[in-house]
Amino acid sequence: MPGVTIRPRRVLAFSLATAVLSLTACSSGDEDYCDVLTDDLDAALAVFTPVVPDTHTVEDAEERLALLERAQPLVPAEVEEDFASWHDYMRTAAAELDSDPDAVLELGTSEETLEAGHRLVTHYGDTCLW
Structure with a gap:
């Protein structure tokens, strides 16, 4: 009956390896x-x-910017470009919201900014919430 005792060991080893992977x-x-x-x-x-x-x-805007700055050194490669673009936008929004709200609105509703934000939200949902 050596085959019977070896088989459970192999199954256990395989299961453990699968779990680790x-x-x-x-x-x-x-x-x-x-x-x-x-x-x-x-x-x-x-x-x-x-x-x-x-x-x-x-x-x-400053609260969002602070969060972005904490996350910036850890940004995954696949969203680095979008994150940098969004970070620049948020820096502008924090600096100019009171002095030039129209410029902040224009930048925040630009196609480039909206697309970067959408990709970041999607990545955040897919990577961090699931």
Whole structure:
């Protein structure tokens, strides 16, 4: 009956190896980025949405900018360009919301900014929330 005792061991070894590989596959390297973004859920829900003059304040923009700056060193390669673009937009929004709200609105509703924000929201949902 040596075959009977070896078989369960092989199954156990195979199962253990499969479990380890599954855990490794789940660890995509984006965990720290996601942790930063999900640390403050209220801010995370708004961070990739445009700042709207007369609706949002400079403090709102600064809060989003601070979150972006905490996440910036951890940004996954696949969204680096969009993140940099969004970070520049949010820096402008925080600096100019009170002095030039029309410019902030124009930049926030530009096709480039809206597309970058959409890709970032999609990536955030797919990577950090699922």
